[in-house]
Amino acid sequence: MQWKALALALLVGQSSGQAFMEMMRFQCSQLVIDRLDPLVNPGLIPSPHLHQIVGGNSFNASMDPADHDLVAGSTCTSCTFTEDFSNYWTAVLYFRARNGTYKRVPQFVSEGLRADGGITVYYIPAPDANTKVTAFKPGFRMLVGDAAARAKTDVRKVCHRCMPKTGDASNVNCGAPDSQELPSKMCDGGIRSVITFPTCWDGKNTDSANHQDHVSYPETGDTSVGSSGTCPTTHPVKIPQVMLEVMWDTRIFNDPDLWPEDGSQPFVWSTGDSSGFSQHGDYVFGWKDDSLQRAMDNRCNGAVCSALKVQSAEDAMKCTKQRVVEEDYDGWVTEIPGMAMAA
Numbered sequence: 001m002q003w004k005a006l007a008l009a010l011l012v013g014q015s016s017g018q019a020f021m022e023m024m025r026f027q028c029s030q031l032v033i034d035r036l037d038p039l040v041n042p043g044l045i046p047s048p049h050l051h052q053i054v055g056g057n058s059f060n061a062s063m064d065p066a067d068h069d070l071v072a073g074s075t076c077t078s079c080t081f082t083e084d085f086s087n088y089w090t091a092v093l094y095f096r097a098r099n100g101t102y103k104r105v106p107q108f109v110s111e112g113l114r115a116d117g118g119i120t121v122y123y124i125p126a127p128d129a130n131t132k133v134t135a136f137k138p139g140f141r142m143l144v145g146d147a148a149a150r151a152k153t154d155v156r157k158v159c160h161r162c163m164p165k166t167g168d169a170s171n172v173n174c175g176a177p178d179s180q181e182l183p184s185k186m187c188d189g190g191i192r193s194v195i196t197f198p199t200c201w202d203g204k205n206t207d208s209a210n211h212q213d214h215v216s217y218p219e220t221g222d223t224s225v226g227s228s229g230t231c232p233t234t235h236p237v238k239i240p241q242v243m244l245e246v247m248w249d250t251r252i253f254n255d256p257d258l259w260p261e262d263g264s265q266p267f268v269w270s271t272g273d274s275s276g277f278s279q280h281g282d283y284v285f286g287w288k289d290d291s292l293q294r295a296m297d298n299r300c301n302g303a304v305c306s307a308l309k310v311q312s313a314e315d316a317m318k319c320t321k322q323r324v325v326e327e328d329y330d331g332w333v334t335e336i337p338g339m340a341m342a343a
Ligand SMILES: *[C@@H]1O[C@H](CO)[C@@H](O)[C@H](O)[C@H]1NC(C)=O
Pocket: 043, 060, 061, 062, 063, 067, 068, 069, 073
């Protein structure tokens, strides 16, 4: 339903007059929830805050690009496409009760998908089929958002949507009614969090010190969806638009007797932030050989792609990983894991 609505929204939203735009959209089931952050805090066990991680099971605390081969090191992936051993991760959402204790908000999947929570991953090519996008190189990684942010930043592409009970016919890309803030009201269909990565690359570096400077959002043109718009001359290479969609099942807390009496909203990111601005997404590329390039060149659509091998949702759900940092993240806890480490 939501997928159909999304296709419809794109159809309506196309300014280029195209009837339809292909995009890969598939589910990656939960691999592990752990206090690790190989991009920002490589080797640090535990990292400052909790993440939910999906993808190949070679994921670990260090993932040094010099010697960590995600494809060779993985024996399974929690994603639909079996050649995708990439890792994707985001912060974790908590509910804060009136008595001050916290409970992790469970994740669910968008309508029509089947998985143990996790992330819906999109790879969106250029709207114009003649415009080539270049798949990432081994060792490529990037980050969107800022775990330290507590106020509005120019990060336009990390947002929340207060979901209606069913269906959702509006845009996917952080335009209205989405907000960087966490929704202030109870949401009948839970909260969706979307993270959209840049679509322009400098063509040389697979990473940069802040994991952001080697990529850029397009400078001009319609940048609403896909690898569209014009890339800056510093970052001339068009890369697929990676987008992460995470569904938080806040519905179980939709009870006025549970919400704060002062009218504020009760959800807090694992960064310790209740504003919403600190949600972020991390990506470490790990597609086998040229599989992602093939998928992009073939304009693969949805989770069906003749150029790629697919596994069942059951098999994807079997790919999990033992958590490294043992701590209670599922009971009612007096502190969000790592909060004591927060500055
Ligand atoms: C992560 O995996 C690599 C192998 O790719 C290994 O050399 C490294 O020691 C591992 N790091 C941790 C912290 O487990």
